[in-house]
Amino acid sequence: MAMKIRLARAGSKKRPFYRIVAADSRQPRDGRFLEKLGSYNPLLPKDSEERVKMDLDRVKHWLDQGAQPSDRVSRFLESAGLLEKKERANMQKAQPGKKAQERAAEKAEKAKAADEAANAPAEEAQAEASADEAAES
Known part of the structure; x- marks a missing residue:
């Protein structure tokens, strides 16, 4: 039985x-x-x-x-505490599917590119300001 x-x-x-x-x-x-x-x-x-x-x-x-x-x-x-912890059968269940992961990766890349584009003019302005200060000295 x-x-x-x-x-x-x-x-x-x-x-x-x-x-x-x-x-x-x-x-x-x-x-x-x-x-x-x-x-x-x-x-x-x-x-x-x-x-x-x-x-x-x-x-x-x-x-x-x-x-x-x-x-x-x-x-x-x-x-x-009666049993020792064992490995579960489906540990990946909470992760999204392949297409959702790909979309998230693309979105992260676009956000990174946009962030870099936004920071690039600011970095150029800082470089110009430091060059102007060096020229004035």
């Missing part, structure tokens, strides 16, 4: 509340589970102690039995 430690949704529409449960991986998300291990309330502030509650002894027990935590639950366990 493939065991998972995962979230099971509870709560009403647009008011999510999750139970952290140990369940058979073949059961539906909100279906039958073997044991409730804790709760997660995403509506609470991130620094609140009530946001994630877990019975760490029971979680350790299920991990020793071979249960695999889901991605979200593994993040909870990492923050609790």
Whole structure:
């Protein structure tokens, strides 16, 4: 039997509340589970102690039995110090696509060229002023 430690949704529409449960991986998300291990309330502030509650002894027990935590639950366990931090599958997800990166690079080049063009007359004026001062001396 493939065991998972995962979230099971509870709560009403647009008011999510999750139970952290140990369940058979073949059961539906909100279906039958073997044991409730804790709760997660995403509506609470991130620094609140009530946001994630877990019975760490029971979680350790299920991990020793071979249960695999889901991605979200593994993040909870990492923050609790039960698991070591692991590399995530899609670290590049937050970066924009290739075309957007190209457009941003072109925009940066245009801005740099415009900035240089704006600074060039000012630099010439400074050079002329310093040349005038040297001639007066």
